[in-house]
Amino acid sequence: MNLKIVKAQKEFGKTVAADIAYRLREEILSCRLPPGEPLRFEALRASFGASFTTLREALMSLVADGLVAAEGQRGFRVAPISxxxxxxxxxxxxxxxxxxxxxxxxxxxxxxxxxxxxxxxxxxxxxxxxxxxxxxxxxxxxxxxxxxxxxxxxxxxxxxxxxxxxxxxxxxxxxxxxxxxxxxxxxxxxxxxxxxxxxxxxxxxxxxxxxxxxxxxxxxxxxxxxxxxxxxxxxxxxxxxxxxx
Amino acid sequence: MNLKIVKAQKEFGKTVAADIAYRLREEILSCRLPPGEPLRFEALRASFGASFTTLREALMSLVADGLVAAEGQRGFRVAPISxxxxxxxxxxxxxxxxxxxxxxxxxxxxxxxxxxxxxxxxxxxxxxxxxxxxxxxxxxxxxxxxxxxxxxxxxxxxxxxxxxxxxxxxxxxxxxxxxxxxxxxxxxxxxxxxxxxxxxxxxxxxxxxxxxxxxxxxxxxxxxxxxxxxxxxxxxxxxxxxxxx
DNA sequence: ATTCCGAAAAATTTCGAAATCATGCGTTAC
DNA sequence: GTAACGCATGATTTCGAAATTTTTCGGAAT
Known part of the structure; x- marks a missing residue:
């Protein structure tokens, strides 16, 4: 997973979390992040350059949109398709x-x-x-x-x-x-x-x-x-x- | 605002954040937290006994449900009614x-x-x-x-x-x-x-x-x-x- | 061979301090 | 007198470490 490390900067949204949510959304909609793919924090941290908390907030907003699935205390994954x-x-x-x-x-x-x-x-x-x-x-x-x-x-x-x-x-x-x-x-x-x-x-x-x-x-x-x-x-x-x- | 301090314990949801979101939802649906009321972190912290991050996550999930309004970087408030x-x-x-x-x-x-x-x-x-x-x-x-x-x-x-x-x-x-x-x-x-x-x-x-x-x-x-x-x-x-x- | 239990490992969730941002007030220049 | 600037203040947002939970892996008993 050799995504380049991009410094979290408010390119799109007003807050870093909103920016990351936007970029993550793009990755998911375009299927560069394939359906079913587990979203582990360490990997996301490396890709997006944000802390656990900020990533969590971005993930949660995508869960609300039905693009990410959250399984209790077992982390996140890209919502499956069927x-x-x-x-x-x-x-x-x-x-x-x-x-x-x-x-x-x-x-x-x-x-x-x-x-x-x-x-x-x-x-x-x-x-x-x-x-x-x-x-x-x-x-x-x-x-x-x-x-x-x-x-x-x-x-x-x-x-x-x-x-x-x-x-x-x-x-x-x-x-x-x-x-x-x-x-x-x-x-x-x-x-x-x-x-x-x-x-x-x-x-x-x-x-x-x-x-x-x-x-x-x-x-x-x-x-x-x-x-x-x-x-x-x-x-x-x-x-x-x-x-x- | 004399709500009693209840230790954050997983009474309802699986995670503390889910539990707090549930309890906050009840407060909002019943209008004990009236529409338009600002939701300041210090006050919530005192009422629910959770950290900034956890509260933020709970608030964000209520924003997704249209029960809380988030105004850019100016915090949260109970969604107004009209x-x-x-x-x-x-x-x-x-x-x-x-x-x-x-x-x-x-x-x-x-x-x-x-x-x-x-x-x-x-x-x-x-x-x-x-x-x-x-x-x-x-x-x-x-x-x-x-x-x-x-x-x-x-x-x-x-x-x-x-x-x-x-x-x-x-x-x-x-x-x-x-x-x-x-x-x-x-x-x-x-x-x-x-x-x-x-x-x-x-x-x-x-x-x-x-x-x-x-x-x-x-x-x-x-x-x-x-x-x-x-x-x-x-x-x-x-x-x-x-x-x- | 299979299942069950327990401990080590890996991942998520939570925390409070530190950084950042918006707001209001007082001061100064025009 | 009015407007503009800058600082102080209060609030939110972000961070990485610590605690909790789940998962995995090895070993023993059936």
């Missing part, structure tokens, strides 16, 4: 996003429309530029997330938005798993544009239909290409353990 | 619980039905016994929560259940606020029974209608009796500050 979990997240996302989108279309103002169009434009630009699978590109992931947030940002319910954020993060991890094994589906570009049109055009029924299809298709795609990589026992054999064979 | 927040929680609860109840009725087995009937029976027994407003009784609150959990426990979606738990906690605080100012509405007993009957009788449309009415009526009741107590600036004047006037 087909059941993927289906559960997908169904719940459909429920939440449909409702949020309905309300946003009913309540959204000019600024909301502009936010959607801007987010889509930025996403498209990034997709033109990058060559690597977008699932691994930090900027693409950020732009993709911001587009989906923009769609429902006018729904008027902080709770709905918070739930959406959490579910979107958990979905992201599955996208990353499958992105390793397949090229990016260019049809997504069209889907995003259609979603924008229907939403800004206040065609509630069409927009709702499109968002459900978009979410379910993405999940199906992941399941098809990556299912064989689920539910494996965590591959956390150290070099030492592998050598002992 | 009519907007009450309406937001209520709408989202309706969405979540209707879907969860639908799925539970479709998938529930014998054990599920028995769980509902048992939970209702326990709740009724407690209601017969107690004299104080139920909102302040720990056992009533626990039984009430377990009845609502039992109704949807068979929905098959861990995510839906987790969201419900979180929203139920946040609602609980509003119930506590209003419970201080009005007697318990005995109609609730009948509502719970009707809810049980429709659910166990697999009458999806009726059950869904009843749960929505139950949630909305409770919220309206709270709003009517307690609205004047919302949005007040936090009453955290110390004796010194009051004296200075």
């Amino acid at each position: 087909l059941d979990d993927l289906f559960d997240i997908t169904s719940t996302r459909v429920l939440i996003e449909i409702e949020a989108l309905r309300q946003a279309i009913a309540k959204g103002d000019d600024e909301w429309e502009i936010g959607i169009i801007s987010a889509l434009h930025r996403l498209n630009r990034i997709e033109e530029r990058i060559k690597t699978p977008p699932g691994e590109d930090l900027n693409w992931r950020r732009a993709h997330r911001e587009f989906h947030q923009a769609l429902i940002s006018a729904c008027g319910s902080p709770t709905l938005l918070a739930i959406h954020d959490s579910l979107f993060d958990r979905s992201e991890r599955y996208r990353s798993v499958s992105a390793t094994y397949r090229p990016y589906d260019r049809n997504k570009v069209g889907e995003h544009r259609a979603l924008m049109s229907a939403t800004v055009g206040r065609d509630t029924d069409l927009a709702v239909k499109l968002i459900e299809k978009h979410i379910r298709d993405t999940a199906d795609n992941v399941a098809t290409y990556a299912a064989e990589h689920f539910d494996r026992p965590a591959l956390h054999m150290t070099a030492k353990a592998a050598l002992a064979k | 009519l907007d927040d009450l309406f937001d929680i209520t709408s989202t609860r309706v969405l979540i619980e209707i879907e969860a109840l639908r799925q539970a009725i479709a998938k529930g087995d014998d054990e599920w039905e028995i769980g509902i009937i048992s939970a209702l029976h326990r709740l009724n027994r407690i209601e017969e016994r107690i004299k104080t407003p139920p909102g302040e009784d720990l056992n009533w609150r626990r039984a009430h929560r377990e009845f609502h959990q039992a109704l949807i426990s068979a929905c098959g979606s861990p995510t839906l259940l987790a969201i419900h738990d979180s929203l139920f906690d946040r609602s609980e605080r509003y119930r506590s606020v209003s419970a201080t100012y009005r007697p318990y509405d005995r109609n609730k007993v009948g509502e719970h029974r009707a809810l049980m009957s429709a659910t166990v009788g697999r009458d999806t449309d009726l059950a869904v209608k009843l749960i929505e009415k139950h949630i909305r009526d409770t919220a309206d009741n709270v709003a009517t009796y307690a609205a004047e107590h919302f949005d007040r600036p936090a009453l955290h004047m110390t004796a010194k500050a009051a004296l200075a006037k």
